[in-house]
Amino acid sequence: MKFKLKEGLLLGAATAATQIEGGDENNNWARFAAEGKIYDGTSPTRACDHYNRFREDIDLMAEMGLEIYRFGIEWSRIEPREGEFDEAALAHYREEIEYMLSRGIRPMLTLHHFTNPLWFEDMGGFTNRKSVDIYMRFASRVIDALGDLVDDYITVNEPNVYSTNSLFYGTWPPEKKSLSALVKAYSNLAACHVHAYRMIHEKRAAMGKSREQTLVSFANHLRVFAPKNPKNPIHKICAALSSYLFQGAITRAMMTGKYIFPVLRRRGVKRGKYYDFIGVNYYSRSTVSGIADGVRENAPKNDLGWEIYHEGLIELSTALYKKYGAPVFVTENGTCDNTDAFRPLFVYDQIKAISETDNPITRYYHWSFLDNFEWREGESARFGLVRVDYETQRRTVNNSGKLYASIIKNRGVTDEAYDKYVSGLSYNIK
Numbered sequence: 001m002k003f004k005l006k007e008g009l010l011l012g013a014a015t016a017a018t019q020i021e022g023g024d025e026n027n028n029w030a031r032f033a034a035e036g037k038i039y040d041g042t043s044p045t046r047a048c049d050h051y052n053r054f055r056e057d058i059d060l061m062a063e064m065g066l067e068i069y070r071f072g073i074e075w076s077r078i079e080p081r082e083g084e085f086d087e088a089a090l091a092h093y094r095e096e097i098e099y100m101l102s103r104g105i106r107p108m109l110t111l112h113h114f115t116n117p118l119w120f121e122d123m124g125g126f127t128n129r130k131s132v133d134i135y136m137r138f139a140s141r142v143i144d145a146l147g148d149l150v151d152d153y154i155t156v157n158e159p160n161v162y163s164t165n166s167l168f169y170g171t172w173p174p175e176k177k178s179l180s181a182l183v184k185a186y187s188n189l190a191a192c193h194v195h196a197y198r199m200i201h202e203k204r205a206a207m208g209k210s211r212e213q214t215l216v217s218f219a220n221h222l223r224v225f226a227p228k229n230p231k232n233p234i235h236k237i238c239a240a241l242s243s244y245l246f247q248g249a250i251t252r253a254m255m256t257g258k259y260i261f262p263v264l265r266r267r268g269v270k271r272g273k274y275y276d277f278i279g280v281n282y283y284s285r286s287t288v289s290g291i292a293d294g295v296r297e298n299a300p301k302n303d304l305g306w307e308i309y310h311e312g313l314i315e316l317s318t319a320l321y322k323k324y325g326a327p328v329f330v331t332e333n334g335t336c337d338n339t340d341a342f343r344p345l346f347v348y349d350q351i352k353a354i355s356e357t358d359n360p361i362t363r364y365y366h367w368s369f370l371d372n373f374e375w376r377e378g379e380s381a382r383f384g385l386v387r388v389d390y391e392t393q394r395r396t397v398n399n400s401g402k403l404y405a406s407i408i409k410n411r412g413v414t415d416e417a418y419d420k421y422v423s424g425l426s427y428n429i430k
Contacts, residue, residue, distance in 0.1 A: 002348075004412035006355040008362055011408050012068030012105070013061070013369035013385060014332050015050070016113040016157070020372045022047040026076040028121040029114070029375070032173040042378035042390075048370050049393050054096045060386065060395060061369065062103040065408035069100060070108040070154065070331060070365045076117035079138050090145040097149045108152035108331075108365070110219070111139050111196065114162050114172075114375070121174065126192075127167065127184040132266060135192045136199065143203045151213050154331065155196040158221040158281055159189040160250050171376060183262045190253040191266035193218050197274040215276040218254055219331040222247050222320075224285040224312040228294060239288040255324055278320045281332035281367075285309040300427035302335040304381055308346065308427055310353045313361075321360035328360045334367035336374075338382045343400035345425040348418070351407060366404065370395070 005011075018029055025031075025045055033043035050057055061069060077089040100107045112135070116125050120134060128134075139155070156162075165172040167181040197216050204214040225243040227235035245262065253263040257271040284306040287296040295301065300308040317328045333350060337343040347366070354361050371384035379390055385401035388394070397405075403421040407413055413422075 001410075002413040002415060002418045003352050003355055005351070005407065006361075009354065010067045010106075010363045011351075011404070012066045012070070012363070012365050014070035014108075014365040014367050015072065015369050015372065016110065017072035017074040018044045018047070018113070018115045018373065019368070019375075020048040020370055021051040021074060022049045023051050024074055024077055026080055026118055027074065027115040028118065028125075028173045031118060031121075033378075037173070037376070038378040039376055040378035040380040042373065042380075044373040046379075046390060047373045048388050048390075050370070051092070053393065055099055056395070057370065058096075058099050058103055058105065060397070061105055064385075064397065064401060064405040066105055066369075067408065068106045068108065068152075068363060068365065069369070070110060071096075071100075072110040072113040072157075073142065075112065075115065075120070075138055078142065079117060082117075082119045082134075083137075085141055090142070094146055094149065097146060101149065106152070107150050108154060109142075109146065109150045110154040110157055111142060112155070112192075113157040125166075125174070125185070126163075126188045127181045128188075129184075131188045132191045132195065136195050139192075139196045140199055140203070143200055147200070147203050148207050148209075151209070151215060153200055153214075153216045154219045154279060155193045155200075155216065156189055156254075157219045159186065159193075159218065159254070160246055161221045163189065164246065179262075183264060186250055186253075186262055187259075187264040187266055190250065190259070190263050191269050193254045194257055194269050194272075194274050217275040217277050217279045217329070219279040219281050220247065220251055220254075221281045221283075221332075222251075222316045223283075224309065224315060225288050226285055226296075228287050228289040228296075232289075235289050238290055239286075242286065242288055251320075275324065275326055277363075278317070278324055278326050278328045279331040280313070280317055280320070280328055282313045282316060282330065283333065283335070285312050298429060301430050302342075302428075303338050304336045304377070305430070306336070308335060310349050313350065314353055314357045314359050317359050317361055327362045329363040329365070330354075330361055331365050332367040333364065334383045336381045336383055337400075338380075340382075340387065340398040340400050342425050342427050343385075343398065344403045344421045345427065347400050347404055347407070348413060348422045352413070355412070 163185040170177040371388040374381040
């Protein structure tokens with residue numbers, strides 16, 4: 001064996017509804033695509049047709065041995081018009097969850113993963129002062145319909161990425177560039193999480209589920225912010241400030257209800273503990289010399305130019321565990337590799353780092369199970385353990401997916417699997 005999995009580590013994969021389902025035109029990203037805003041001209045209305053092919057995909061997950069699966073639901077399907085809920089959509093998701101369970105896969109349900117129904121987007125989305133109540137009405141209806149089946153929940157995915165890209169840098173819909181809008185969204189999303197955390201526990205308790213059976217948190221996009229020159233005080237200050245503004249303040253607010261700018265307190269939010277695990281989405285390290293993202297020179301990089309820095313996941317997870325004292329679930333981690341040329345090496349290196357380091361990670365959800373609609377990049381950026389031919393919708397397990405399946409089956413990397421899938425591979429150094 002090249003290495004054995006850490007005892008108790010569960011391995012699975014993650015997806016998001018809009019990125020794989022196809023067929024829905026009632027959300028902000030479908031409209032954004034229709035307006036010609038996606039770099040490769042594609043649209044989430046096609047994606048992977050998972051809404052119709054979920055049994056095929058779940059069967060493939062089971063064949064690969066996935067133990068856990070994080071998935072999303074499409075708000076615009078469930079509440080296509082304000083205050084009107086589609087029972088057929090809820091029944092569809094219930095059927096999908098029941099099928100996961102029948103194949104021995106433990107589901108984790110994500111309530112909000114970047115996309116909004118058009119009616120909600122057009123009233124300002126999470127900048128609207130009523131957005132917390134609107135989100136809670138939706139979330140409550142979902143838990144009423146599905147809460148007896150699912151033990152694990154993500155209330156909000158990457159509130160920092162959603163808010164900064166949509167409302168500060170203006171690269172995602174609705175393409176705003178406003179500090180005021182950013183502060184409103186941060187503050188409202190933090191309140192959504194706190195209220196949803198309480199609500200899910202209350203409703204699940206009423207369903208006869210113990211508190212220990214219900215695990216709720218949010219998926220936090222975290223980066224290592226490193227000064228370009230560690231001896232340069234300006235670089236060090238900018239790295240610390242970038243980390244605080246992007247992830248420090250929002251993490252504290254959503255985990256504990258303790259608020260400090262740029263996150264402001266909303267009605268009904270009290271200090272407390274609003275997490276049952278620490279959800280970490282990790283992809284890369286930023287090399288900082290000013291208040292802007294930067295990439296280290298002569299470092300391994302993926303096909304989007306992001307630095308591949310495996311140590312960052314361990315560094316961040318250990319620091320959060322020491323601060324908040326809860327199990328760490330890696331709710332997303334993966335790499336863009338359009339030909340699966342180095343992803344097997346990435347999977348090997350990242351799982352090895354988790355398994356051989358004294359760290360608190362107990363679950364790992366690889367991003368992504370399937371190639372999918374990768375937001376502004378469209379279909380051009382492939383993250384999947386499984387390759388998707390979008391024209392035919394044919395699924396083909398990549399070598400990275402075969403290696404991952406072997407790791408799960410053998411509880412580590414055998415010499416044979418290493419020689420077959422990893423040996424001889426290398427990263428792009430740019």
